[in-house]
Amino acid sequence: MHGLHLTADLYQCSGHERYMLDADAIAQLCRDQTAASGLTLVDDTWVKFPPYEGQPGGVTGTVLLAESHLAIHTWPETGSVTIDVYVCNFSDDNSGKARKLMESVIEAFAPKRVLRQQLMRGDISMATASHEAALDTVPEQEMGWEQEHLTPHSRFGYRATAGEKVQTPFQQLELLETSQFGKVLRIDGRFMTSEKEEFFYHEALVHPAAMAHPSPRKALILGGGDGGAAEELLKHPSIERVVLAELDEAVVQFSRQHLQVVHRGALDDPRVQVCIGDGMALMDSTDERFDLAFMDLTDPDTPASALYAPESLARMKRVLAPGGALVLHLGSPVFHAPQVAELARSLREQFAVVRCYGLYIPLYGAYWGLAVASDSLDAKALTAAQAAQRIEQRRVRELQYYNAQTHGALFALPGYYRDLLAPHN
Secondary structure, three states: OOEEEEEEEEEOOOOOOHHHHOHHHHHHHHHHHHHHHOOOEEEEEEEEOOOEOOEOOOEEEEEEEOOEEEEEEEEOOOOEEEEEEEEEOOOOOOHHHHHHHHHHHHHHHOOOEEEEEEEEEOOHHHHHOOHHHHHHOOOHHHHOEEEEEEEOOEEEEEEEEEEEEEEOOOOEEEEEEEOOOEEEEEEOOEEEEEOOOHHHHHHHHHHHHHHHOOOOOEEEEEEOOOOHHHHHHOOOOOOOEEEEEEOOHHHHHHHHHHOHHHHOOHHHOOOEEEEEOOHHHHHHHOOOOEEEEEEEOOOOOOHHHHHHOHHHHHHHHHOEEEEEEEEEEEEOOOOOHHHHHHHHHHHHHHOOEEEEEEEEEHHHOEEEEEEEEEOOOOHHHOOHHHHHHHHHHHOOOOOOOOOHHHHHHHOOOOHHHHHHOOOOO
16 A cells, blocks of 8 residues: 655635635535546535634535545635645556646645645555655656756756745745755756755855955855855854845745755854845945855846846955955856856956856756956965865865865866966966
């Protein structure tokens, strides 16, 4: 005996109000969609609750299926609904039918936010298997492929199940579950970070400049609402203060809820001040100066593009302390060559020392370019011996990508990248 249990929490439902208040209407919806999905209705029962303190009562009901059950609870006072579908897969695989039933019922409620979860149940081998193995039991055609377009002529993706989706005033946030990387955050169709490979990006973003600086005390992160960059910075004992300026509060809350493996509590560390709002306005109003500044933003070809403009880079430079450095990612030299070259040129117009570097980032599906810019700090000049000494002196632990040898390797550019950045890097 084994089966699939699906749950969905629906928020801000905008479907017809009869699906929140009318037991008969909800019952008929479930009967119709059960038949359409190919599952077998045995019986159903529904309860309409009376009004309470001036608010209309909701509906609770259960559909008994030959394969197991469908249950619904509505909260009209908040526009919320919970749904669960459980099917047994003992003699036949009913997973596809269960997913079809779930999605058709969700569609009728027209929620603005949905949190989906799934659980493989019953079989002892599944109960003791890892979460990754459980995901692998879902047929490929049911998990679906979640893809990102790198250019009009290239795209890549992963098998995934969709979880919570949130439309904020600024962007769309999605939580995906993958066998490869665990939970993945996607923003406006772009893969941003994941549980299992975030260290490639966050360690490479933070440690080359932080380790090259003799004693960084204050750091600024523009963006970075997932908390991954802040978590890496806090590994340096000299760090006393991190200001994280994130435009979209929903990213921070989403990460607190779903991406604890990425931020490891850094978002709530007393050394970290989370400032919600326009980061550039903060730059213009502050008199504070930072040893390190990081632009941990969505890509330069997204709505964040204005933050990569020359005037924005100049504003970022203004908040650097003497000997300070600015770090940002440039995009892929493979897929975004003109963009990378132009950003490097803009940085050279603002800073005396610009060191571009790069690495392959699995979630992004490409070799990715970054840069550290300063008027005096040269991150490339840090030798392997010096890097090893500082790692040991600072007792920086739990590094999965960055080490004394990879520091220099990050700045050892492939020929095509070096040529792209000519005349000098």
